Amino acid sequence: MKISQISLLTLALLAALPLAAQDKPAKLTPEQQAMMQAWEAAAKPGEQHKQLAAMVGKWTTKQTMWMDPTAPPLTETGSATNTLVLGDRHIRQDFRSKWMGQPFEGVGFIGYDNVIGKYYSTWMDSGSTGIFVSHGDYDPATKTYTYLGEMADPASKGVKIPVRQVVRVVDNDHQVFEMFETRGGKEAKTMQIDYTRQK
Template sequence: MKTKLVALFAFAIVGPAGAENVAQPEMSKEQQEMAAAFERMGEVRAEHRQLAYFVGDWKTKTTVWMDPKAPPQESRGTSHGEATFGGRYIETKFDGDMMGQPFSGRGVMGYDNLGGKFFSTWYDSMSTGFFLAYGSYDKASNSYT
């Protein structure tokens, strides 16, 4: 089932202290459905909790094959993963080297409740774009694709 989600946000200064207690108009059925969709989108679920595995400090080894006939290039680094926004996301900070040069990268992993998929973003010091991937988790092999 596809969910259509349209939202308008408005922020205003409402006046002196205590003015925020003014009664709000009753929401329409469509607004109530939209509010319920936002609640579902914001839930921290089991998929989010399993990403906590990536929280912490890691030593890394990266292997890159530039040519299948040549030996791979290896580099080492460190990675720090931190849960943000109540465990909804894991932010990763990587520092190391790549192809003999200093290399730093940042990423965010999470689970999209609406899309039903895991996602990962990445940007780094060797490019000016970003990477976005969606995937799944296979419990039998304990791997993300």
């Protein structure tokens, strides 16, 4: 775009501002006001979001994975960085480690959905082209979040595997993540990640 065209566009926008300022906001009907209030309530961070904010920070991780119940588990170490995003409404986790000697990274989000009244967890990583989504609740007595979801199993042509995830807050500097899969009607622990806050 030429300079003269940019100047004309700028002048046109400046001329339109006083006209826009004279416009009065449209009066909302009671139904529209109720709709606006519902959306505002849905978007407002609450106590659950403040509680989750305790997970923000940098963590060192130790992963233990049970690939075969008859064999010793595989272990690996890594790191995770949790940051608040979108006006403190969600927490993003950036995870770095190795898997079978190769670099491994993942991105997850956790939060609380005001509309459905449930906590949520999502996960994507470099070992898959899909996304895992689960929802759950918090038990204040045990300081434990429990999420339920289904995973499409690549080794079984996408058959859905029930998954239960448990996050136990040991204290401000330690958390334990556990993952359980149900196959053939039997639930088995397949992964544990121990988080230690970096000082």
